[in-house]
Amino acid sequence: MDKDLNKLLFERHSIRRYTDQEISPDTIKQILEAGLLAPSSKSARPWQFVVVEDKAMLQALSQCKPFGAKPLAGASLAIAICADPEKSDAWIEDCAVAATLIHVQAAALGVGSCWIQLRGRDNEAGEPAQDTVKSLLGIPDAMQVPVILSLGISAEQRKPVDPDKLMWEKVHIGAWTLGQE
Ligand SMILES: Cc1cc2nc3c(=O)[nH]c(=O)nc-3n(C[C@H](O)[C@H](O)[C@H](O)COP(=O)(O)O)c2cc1C
Structure with a gap:
């Protein structure tokens, strides 16, 4: 599926419920390519990606924090994004x-x-949610794991964003506009 980027950005949403359908290896490869192609400060590429498909592990990962990690339980895939802070001061x-x-x-x-x-x-x-994830996935102590993504075929219907709802008042032309924020 190749979409116009602007259309895609209006249609994109965070998806938290997934069907049982697996993601094809070729699609997973393309998704990982996006991470490996990411720009980074001084091109240091301090990241590492841990890909998880095992259902029991996804379930365990979903318990890494009390709120907001549940999508991992029903996901087909998770990608833990790790970085070595020694490799870049812009790792976050x-x-x-x-x-x-x-x-x-x-x-x-x-x-x-x-x-x-x-x-x-x-x-x-x-304790830090990262420690739970590091211990489950065997990620070395020196690494940081700021985010883990849950992925799967969407079981949700989400409407595209209405262009009239964009918060143009957040855009300041030329200089900060007082009273606009
Ligand atoms: C830095 C960041 C942290 C987030 N953390 C979580 C999270 O822990 N759990 C979750 O369910 N969603 C999380 N989200 C998703 C946001 O809730 C979501 O992007 C926001 O509600 C807007 O919805 P949309 O992505 O569908 O436009 C996070 C998003 C960002 C950018």
């Missing part, structure tokens, strides 16, 4: 860009996905 931005490109590429290929925030989030025990 680099991971966010990679996660965004993966999310948008997935949408372009007819695959729904959702960003599951780990950085700054705690598990049930009040």
Whole structure:
């Protein structure tokens, strides 16, 4: 499925419920290509991607924080985005860009996905949610895992964004416009 990017951006949504249909290996490959093609500060490419298809592991990952991680339980696939902070001082931005490109590429290929925030989030025990994910996936201690994406064929019907609802008041032309924020 090849879509006009502007149309795709209006249609894109976070998808949290998925059908049982598997994602084809070729589609998974293209989704991962988007991560590997992501721009990064000084081209340091500090990221690593851990791809998870095992259902029991997806279920376990969905427990990594009390709220907002449930989409992982019903996902066909998860991609944990890891980075070594020693490799770049812009690792957070680099991971966010990679996660965004993966999310948008997935949408372009007819695959729904959702960003599951780990950085700054705690598990049930009040410890970093990342530690749960690192321990489940054997990710080395030195790595950070700011985000994990859940992916699958969408079981949701979402409407495209209405162009009239875009918040143009957030755009300041030439300089900051007082009273516009
Ligand atoms: C930095 C970031 C963190 C997010 N964390 C979560 C999360 O932990 N769980 C979740 O279900 N959705 C999460 N989301 C998805 C947002 O809730 C979603 O993008 C927002 O509600 C707008 O909906 P839309 O993506 O359908 O336009 C996150 C999105 C971003 C960009």
